[in-house]
Amino acid sequence: MSNFSSLIAHDEYVRMGNVRDNETPSEWMDRIWPRLQYFRKNDLLPTENKKYLEARKLVLVLTLGIYAPAIRLAICFSCDQLIYTGERTANIGNYNHIGMERHWKFSCSG
Ligand SMILES: [Zn+2]
Numbered sequence: 001m002s003n004f005s006s007l008i009a010h011d012e013y014v015r016m017g018n019v020r021d022n023e024t025p026s027e028w029m030d031r032i033w034p035r036l037q038y039f040r041k042n043d044l045l046p047t048e049n050k051k052y053l054e055a056r057k058l059v060l061v062l063t064l065g066i067y068a069p070a071i072r073l074a075i076c077f078s079c080d081q082l083i084y085t086g087e088r089t090a091n092i093g094n095y096n097h098i099g100m101e102r103h104w105k106f107s108c109s110g
Contacts (some may be wrong), residue, residue: 026082
């Protein structure tokens with residue numbers, strides 16, 4: 001894959017994590033699912049993000065412009081379930097969420 005198309009793919013992937021205002025997490029998951037499967041099948045996932053996709057919600061903060069904080073949900077690529085990730089904790093398991101680490105250890109069926 002050329003650098004250009006991998007940039008485009010990365011950009012789309014980042015936007016895939018954005019949950020719309022009127023969407024529930026499961027509606028979000030349904031909406032992006034076909035594209036997510038396509039990305040996984042064609043190995044288009046960014047290297048740093050091959051194990052789960054984090055959900056974000058766009059929030060307008062007047063002083064900062066738009067940003068997209070995580071809403072503490074992610075899709076686990078092993079079991080394809082929506083997982084509550086909890087707080088992001090640096091220095092644990094390679095910057096993964098502690099909730100994801102716990103999920104993989106105790107409840108992941110993948
Ligand atoms: Zn899982």
